[in-house]
Amino acid sequence: MQTVRGIGLWQSDDLPDWPNPACFVDESQDADVRTKVIEYLKAGEVTACSSYDWCRLCGAQLSLAAQEDGYYTWNTLLAHYVEMHAVRLPDDFIQHVLSNPTPIPYSLEAKYDQNRYDDTWWKSQKGWHDGSQVEIVPFRSYYDSVGVLWLTAVTHPVTAAQLKFVRRFSDFSFFSTLALREALRSGEPLLLQQEFHVTRVAEVAAEAAALGLTLTHIRYESREEWQQKAR
Ligand SMILES: [Zn+2]
Incomplete structure (x- = not known):
């Protein structure tokens, strides 16, 4: 072959x-x-x-x-x-x-x-030059560009559309409607995803805002922190 x-x-x-x-x-x-x-x-x-x-x-x-x-x-x-x-x-x-x-x-x-x-x-490929003249922005690695995605505020009353949005995150996909509704009502920040890439934040936050949900994205400070918390 x-x-x-x-x-x-x-x-x-x-x-x-x-x-x-x-x-x-x-x-x-x-x-x-x-x-x-x-x-x-x-x-x-x-x-x-x-x-x-x-x-x-x-x-x-x-x-x-x-x-x-x-x-x-x-x-x-x-x-x-x-x-x-x-x-x-x-x-x-x-x-x-x-x-x-x-x-x-x-x-x-x-x-x-x-x-x-x-x-x-x-x-074994080395490329065409040492690469030092090529600007690499803004991320040096994956670890610099992921963060924790929190749901930090919810408008009331809690709606079916809000529940549907939160269910898209795997930790919540199997939550019962009752339990999820309670979680949103409580006002406690909800950890949606441990490892959420910064390039997707604006889009998903805008979508959430239209449903009355406020998202907060907090990047990891270091690769070590990422390893400790996300994995
Ligand atoms: Zn690129």
């Missing part, structure tokens, strides 16, 4: 030895090739869904799914790096895309053959 090269797994606090996307940023790359690469990445067959990841360069939190074409495997965040941050991927991959390869459909056999994946090529 064809060996499938992993591409686009970036370094993080937990994976410090992996490639750094800042080193791959190249604003001078060929625009047509770049567009082609973005389209190719987006068109890859989705083979597995995981949860989400954050962009190492801008902190955006994006949902994440594995994709592959039978030769390479990447995830849905990789197109974001190329499109939003001018990341130029290694020449081997660019040549592969430009050769208009026919994708090999993802099979059941492939699914159960974890040995077909190879990360060694990707892990």
